[in-house]
Amino acid sequence: MPDPRTTNPHAQATGTVYTVLAATGFAAVSILTAKALATGLTLATILAWRYLLSALLLSLWVLAHTYVPIPRRTILGFVVVGGFGQALVVYLALSALRFIPAATLAFLFYTYPLWVTIGQVLRGAERVDRRQLAALTLSLAGIVTMVGGIGVDGTDWRGVALALGAALLYGAYIPILRTLQADHPVAPSSALAKLGAATAFLVGSIVSHSFSWRLSGEAWLTISALAVGSTVLPSVFFVLGLVRLGATRTAIVSTVEPFLTALLAAILLAQPLTGRTLLGGALIATAMLLLQLRGTAEA
Numbered sequence: 459m460p461d462p463r464t465t466n467p468h469a470q471a472t473g474t475v476y477t478v479l480a481a482t483g484f485a486a487v488s489i490l491t492a493k494a495l496a497t498g499l500t501l502a503t504i505l506a507w508r509y510l511l512s513a514l515l516l517s518l519w520v521l522a523h524t525y526v527p528i529p530r531r532t533i534l535g536f537v538v539v540g541g542f543g544q545a546l547v548v549y550l551a552l553s554a555l556r557f558i559p560a561a562t563l564a565f566l567f568y569t570y571p572l573w574v575t576i577g578q579v580l581r582g583a584e585r586v587d588r589r590q591l592a593a594l595t596l597s598l599a600g601i602v603t604m605v606g607g608i609g610v611d612g613t614d615w616r617g618v619a620l621a622l623g624a625a626l627l628y629g630a631y632i633p634i635l636r637t638l639q640a641d642h643p644v645a646p647s648s649a650l651a652k653l654g655a656a657t658a659f660l661v662g663s664i665v666s667h668s669f670s671w672r673l674s675g676e677a678w679l680t681i682s683a684l685a686v687g688s689t690v691l692p693s694v695f696f697v698l699g700l701v702r703l704g705a706t707r708t709a710i711v712s713t714v715e716p717f718l719t720a721l722l723a724a725i726l727l728a729q730p731l732t733g734r735t736l737l738g739g740a741l742i743a744t745a746m747l748l749l750q751l752r753g754t755a756e757a
Contacts, residue, residue: 473702474750476695477711483692485718489726490684497677501552502663503670504681509545509656511685512693516649525643528650535638536647541654543631548655549662550624557617564605564716566621571597571709573629583633584706589748594706596745597713604716604738633705635697644697652693707749714742 494504528536554563575594578584586594639647663669673681700708717739723729 469702470707471750473699473708474711474746475699477699477703477708478714478746480692480695480699481712481715482718482722483688483695485715486722487684487688488719489722490680490688494677494680494684497674497680499670499673499677500663500668502659502666502668503673504684505548506656506659506663506669507673507681508684508689509652509659511682512689513649513652513656515685515690516645516652520646520649523645525646528642528646532638532642533650536650537654537657539631539634539638540647540651541656542658543627543634544651545655545658545662547624547628547631550620550627554617554620554624557614558621561605562617563621565601566618567625567628568601568605568713568716569598569622570625570629570632571706571713573626574632574709575706577629578633578704578706581633584704586706589751590706590710593710593745593748596741596748597710600738600741600745601713601716602738603741604720604735629709632700632709636700636705636708639697639701644694644701648690648693648697652689710749711746714739714746717742 491501491504495501551563551567554566558566571594575586575590579586635651660669696708696712699711703711717735720729720731720735721739724731
């Protein structure tokens with residue numbers, strides 16, 4: 459029996475808003491990370507501090523409020539799956555950039571809604587109708603329109619494998635996170651996931667001798683913006699959207715992220731918005747509208 463929260467029109471509308479807010483925060487990651495790299499920090503240091511600050515902020519919030527305790531076994535799940543799983547997705551995606559251009563990575567990584575849908579159908583966890591399939595097709599077409607396809611000549615297939623690995627892993631991560639979340643409070647579960655990711659990145663950066671304790675004022679400001687605006691808030695919004703929309707709809711709505719990245723770059727960095735970007739964004743917006751109309755029709 460489907461979760462009432464994923465079929466209620468109001469819940470779907472609210473979930474869509476939360477997911478778009480999450481995508482807006484995540485869309486700023488590349489811009490803020492590039493700004494942090496410009497201060498001379500290594501990527502490993504940026505990731506470690508980003509998640510350490512995120513875990514600290516969420517933990518302080520949880521300590522200041524009263525929540526229903528999460529069972530120990532589930533706590534371990536959030537730390538290992540939510541945290542280390544998230545860290546592995548980021549690691550695979552960033553590793554792919556050593557072999558393929560960012561546009562190719564974006565094209566391959568944003569196939570993850572397809573893998574989410576296939577996985578959910580095979581598991582019998584969700585029913586996917588023609589309207590959802592049309593929305594999925596439109597969202598993927600929007601991604602292709604914005605970032606282009608993948609050329610075969612001269613492509614380093616190591617990068618392709620890493621990018622697809624990140625997409626497949628994220629495609630599995632979203633439904634697992636939805637199952638783990640169940641009715642647990644969002645703030646404590648998000649804090650546990652960030653603690654797991656912070657541990658993974660901190661250990662990795664120390665082992666690779668690339669961690670730095672010395673940060674300039676500009677670096678602290680940028681990493682703080684990354685932690686709050688592109689990690690803590692969007693992570694909480696993402697889970698709030700996920701429990702209302704389900705894995706498939708959340709994945710489809712999340713494909714708006716590349717368009718929002720281009721929009722933020724136009725606003726903050728004065729980069730031009732191309733016709734392809736606008737057309738791709740329109741296709742994804744149409745996909746989101748299709749999903750919303752489905753909820754209205756079911757009311």
